[in-house]
Amino acid sequence: MPSLKEVKTKITGVKKTAQITKAMNMVAAAKLRGAQEKMEAFRPYTAKFNEAMSNLSSGANTNAFPLMESREVKNVELVVITSDRGLCGSFNANVIKLATKKMEAYEAQGKNVSLVCVGKKGFQLLKRSGKVRKNYNDTMGNFQMFHAREIATDIAAQFLEGNTDKVEIVYGSFRSVAVQEPASKPFLPVQPVEKDEAEERKISGDYIYEPSSEEIMEVLQPLYLNVMVYHAMLEVGASEHAARMTAMDNATNACGDIVRNLTIVYNKARQAAVTNELMDIVGGAEALK
Amino acid sequence: MGQQIRLEVVTPTGAKVDEDVDIVNAPGFGGDFGVLANHAPFLSTIKIGTLTYENGKKREALMVSGGFCEVSNNKITFLVESAEKGSEIDVERAMRAKERAEKRLAQAAQQTEDFNRKRAEIALQRALARLKVAKM
Numbered sequence: 001m002p003s004l005k006e007v008k009t010k011i012t013g014v015k016k017t018a019q020i021t022k023a024m025n026m027v028a029a030a031k032l033r034g035a036q037e038k039m040e041a042f043r044p045y046t047a048k049f050n051e052a053m054s055n056l057s058s059g060a061n062t063n064a065f066p067l068m069e070s071r072e073v074k075n076v077e078l079v080v081i082t083s084d085r086g087l088c089g090s091f092n093a094n095v096i097k098l099a100t101k102k103m104e105a106y107e108a109q110g111k112n113v114s115l116v117c118v119g120k121k122g123f124q125l126l127k128r129s130g131k132v133r134k135n136y137n138d139t140m141g142n143f144q145m146f147h148a149r150e151i152a153t154d155i156a157a158q159f160l161e162g163n164t165d166k167v168e169i170v171y172g173s174f175r176s177v178a179v180q181e182p183a184s185k186p187f188l189p190v191q192p193v194e195k196d197e198a199e200e201r202k203i204s205g206d207y208i209y210e211p212s213s214e215e216i217m218e219v220l221q222p223l224y225l226n227v228m229v230y231h232a233m234l235e236v237g238a239s240e241h242a243a244r245m246t247a248m249d250n251a252t253n254a255c256g257d258i259v260r261n262l263t264i265v266y267n268k269a270r271q272a273a274v275t276n277e278l279m280d281i282v283g284g285a286e287a288l289k
Numbered sequence: 290m291g292q293q294i295r296l297e298v299v300t301p302t303g304a305k306v307d308e309d310v311d312i313v314n315a316p317g318f319g320g321d322f323g324v325l326a327n328h329a330p331f332l333s334t335i336k337i338g339t340l341t342y343e344n345g346k347k348r349e350a351l352m353v354s355g356g357f358c359e360v361s362n363n364k365i366t367f368l369v370e371s372a373e374k375g376s377e378i379d380v381e382r383a384m385r386a387k388e389r390a391e392k393r394l395a396q397a398a399q400q401t402e403d404f405n406r407k408r409a410e411i412a413l414q415r416a417l418a419r420l421k422v423a424k425m
Contacts, residue, residue, distance in 0.1 A: 048359075230301060
């Protein structure tokens with residue numbers, strides 16, 4: 001039986017933990033709202049961009065553009081986007097697990113794999129593999145388009161120099177507040193954007209292009225890469241906060257359970273002490289007779 | 290009032306402008322161009338510069354940085370990385386950015402580093418465009 005004082009200290013400790021997790025839950029909820037708004041604001045931009053890209057790439061010869069060129073794949077690069085901070089359940093672990101799985105699969109095929117880590121957590125766990133080519137820490141907290149541009153430009157330069165033949169993004173996609181899944185999407189070479197049937201009908205072919213459609217493509221493709229990186233970062237941001245919210249909610253509930261159990265232990269111990277004392281008194285009185 | 294064209298300026302942080310206007314002037318790839326109502330379908334890339342539009346007597350200017358624009362169905366859509374109205378521009382910051390970029394350019398002229406010069410040139414263009422819009 002633990003002593004009364006021990007149990008009491010433990011209860012206060014757990015209660016304090018619960019306060020912290022509760023606060024973190026609320027902070028995550030507020031940040032999640034911000035991240036979701038950012039995603040919402042970005043949606044029209046991506047929608048328009050995809051439309052224009054599919055318009056342009058429908059007739060284009062894919063091998064005419066260096067960023068679209070598909071070569072024999074020897075070197076693969078994975079861009080792993082995670083959060084900077086932990087305490088968000090298995091969110092980062094899942095992304096890293098997917099990245100590791102991909103890495104092993106590519107290596108089994110005899111390909112060289114290099115990694116680019118965006119977000120501190122991914123770097124911390126993946127640096128041991130010795131394959132991290134570049135890492136970006138402390139950008140996920142408050143990132144803007146130019147962060148995405150910096151990352152995308154660097155990756156594209158590697159591709160253009162022939163150091164990488166294929167690039168994939170591995171990130172935590174945001175399905176809903178309750179569901180975040182690790183996912184991956186092809187990044188380079190740039191895939192021609194498929195258009196759905198509804199869009200197909202809408203397109204009027206006779207555009208005036210200034211300059212030519214090919215030259216516009218040259219300008220748009222790097223921008224398209226920025227958009228893809230930015231989009232993935234936005235999703236990871238929202239997923240991170242959603243995951244943390246759930247994790248902290250669970251932690252707060254668990255704290256409540258522990259406190260309840262400890263209170264029972266505490267009461268039992270108190271009761272035992274009272275009974276002991278009573279027995280002593282009764283025993284003492286009995287002895288005096 | 291004559292016919293109008295719908296103007297939309299979309300940036301990664303949301304739509305900036307969404308209204309009917311008389312005329313739009315924009316910095317296109319091959320020079321500035323103007324678009325009136327019922328323009329033929331048109332697609333052009335956009336440089337860093339000033340986008341102006343008129344709506345009746347009102348004349349507005351925006352600083353835009355690279356992107357592209359599309360005209361179709363009497364609607365003109367700009368997709369740019371950033372768009373700022375004159376009132377939103379921090380003149381002092383733009384001035385500082387201009388000086389910094391000029392200094393960098395002067396340094397880069399002595400070296401052969403192409404990448405840094407390009408970056409400084411773009412920064413200078415942005416700063417100049419901001420200052421121009423702020424003064425309008």
